[in-house]
Each structure stands twice: as structure tokens, then as C-alpha cells.
Amino acid sequence: QKEVEQDPGPLSVPEGAIVSLNCTYSNSAFQYFMWYRQYSRKGPELLMYTYSSGNKEDGRFTAQVDKSSKYISLFIRDSQPSDSATYLCAMETGGFKTIFGAGTRLFVKA
Amino acid sequence: DGGITQSPKYLFRKEGQNVTLSCEQNLNHDAMYWYRQDPGQGLRLIYYSQIVNDFQKGDIAEGYSVSREKKESFPLTVTSAQKNPTAFYLCASSTAGTGSNQPQHFGDGTRLSIL
Numbered sequence: 629q630k631e632v633e634q635d636p637g638p639l640s641v642p643e644g645a646i647v648s649l650n651c652t653y654s655n656s657a658f659q660y661f662m663w664y665r666q667y668s669r670k671g672p673e674l675l676m677y678t679y680s681s682g683n684k685e686d687g688r689f690t691a692q693v694d695k696s697s698k699y700i701s702l703f704i705r706d707s708q709p710s711d712s713a714t715y716l717c718a719m720e721t722g723g724f725k726t727i728f729g730a731g732t733r734l735f736v737k738a
Numbered sequence: 739d740g741g742i743t744q745s746p747k748y749l750f751r752k753e754g755q756n757v758t759l760s761c762e763q764n765l766n767h768d769a770m771y772w773y774r775q776d777p778g779q780g781l782r783l784i785y786y787s788q789i790v791n792d793f794q795k796g797d798i799a800e801g802y803s804v805s806r807e808k809k810e811s812f813p814l815t816v817t818s819a820q821k822n823p824t825a826f827y828l829c830a831s832s833t834a835g836t837g838s839n840q841p842q843h844f845g846d847g848t849r850l851s852i853l
Binding site for chain 1: 742744769773778779780781783786788796828830834841842843844845846847849
């Protein structure tokens with residue numbers, strides 16, 4: 629079993645839809661949770677960074693962490709074609725090793 | 739602008755050849771990392787370095803080597819011992835602190851292919 633599981637998609641939604649992206653994990657020691665956005669042929673770009681459980685909002689993006697369920701989510705409101713990318717979840721215990729999900733490909737249709 | 743620069747963007751390797759991928763950062767970050775990204779898989783850690791002149795193996799270090807002679811630079815050599823080198827290679831950096839964490843920031847990658 630992988631430490632971090634992420635549905636690869638692809639996920640296709642119409643413009644303006646609310647998008648929900650999710651990851652599950654097995655290591656209860658994870659404390660830091662991140663979401664990265666990766667466009668084709670580019671490096672991942674940090675979108676959200678949260679510590680422990682709870683919600684964090686930044687513009688159209690909301691990150692949720694439920695440590696009791698070992699489940700994290702990224703919500704994108706009013707999705708735009710420019711949001712079409714691969715979204716990677718990532719997490720770590722506080723050391724130097726970050727574990728990444730395989731990524732979910734998102735397509736937002738105009 | 740501060741950031742991480744990887745070069746070249748595309749690289750081709752012949753059989754039996756070593757190739758070196760460049761990674762330079764001007765973010766004044768102490769820690770630097772190399773990852774390999776294959777389709778359908780998460781990023782896999784090759785090597786990381788927390789300070790100059792020190793580095794540790796990651797999960798898939800076999801067939802790769804690194805050096806960290808300067809804070810700003812962390813080149814990766816893909817040796818002929820790496821039998822399946824075709825992949826997208828990503829360099830990252832972060833600030834380092836005992837007992838604390840800062841997220842990693844990435845360059846735009848080098849795509850390595852076999853001729």
C-alpha cells in the first residue's frame with residue numbers, strides 16, 4: 629500500500645464548477661500538508677500549505693485536512709480553463725522527506 | 739527574480755554515457771533536492787542535501803550521483819549504471835530548520851531521453 633493515494637483522473641468539469649480533489653494517507657505522523665499545481669512540461673507550483681487539521685482558504689482555493697480520517701481535500705471554486713493542470717498532494721512529518729501523491733489531472737472546459 | 743533554474747530543458751543520453759543536469763537557486767535556501775517523475779507515479783526522491791558538502795541518498799539513488807560544493811548549486815549526474823533514465827527530473831529547494839518544515843519550491847525540470 630502506498631503511503632499517499634491520489635486518484636489519477638482525469639477529472640473533467642465545465643467552467644464555473646466547484647472542483648474537489650482528494651488524497652488519503654496511511655502515516656498518522658504526517659503533520660504538514662501541501663497542494664501543488666503542475667502544468668504540462670513545468671515544475672510543480674505550491675498552491676496551499678497547511679499544518680495539522682482544519683481548513684485554509686486562499687482566493688478560490690480551500691484546503692481541508694481531516695487527520696482523524698487521514699484525508700485531505702482541495703476545493704477550487706468558480707473553476708477556470710486556466711486551472712487545467714495536474715494537482716499533486718504532498719505531506720510530511722516535519723523532517724526533510726516529503727511524500728507526494730501521483731497527481732490528479734484536471735480539465736476545465738470552457 | 740528569485741527562483742530555481744534547471745538546465746538544459748531537454749537532454750539526450752547515448753548508451754554508456756554519463757550526463758549532468760544543472761540546478762541553480764538564488765533563494766538562499768539551505769536544502770536542495772532531486773526528484774524523478776514518471777507518468778502515473780508520484781515524485782520519487784533521488785538525493786537531497788541539507789548543507790554544503792553534505793548530501794544523503796533518497797529512495798532511488800542507484801545510478802545517480804550528486805555534489806554540493808556551493809549553496810546555490812546541486813548538479814545531478816545520471817550515470818551509465820542507471821538502466822532506465824528516461825524521465826522528467828525535478829530539482830527543488832527549501833529553507834531548513836531543526837524541528838520545523840518549509841515547503842519545497844521547484845524548478846521547471848529537465849526531460850531526459852535515451853537515444
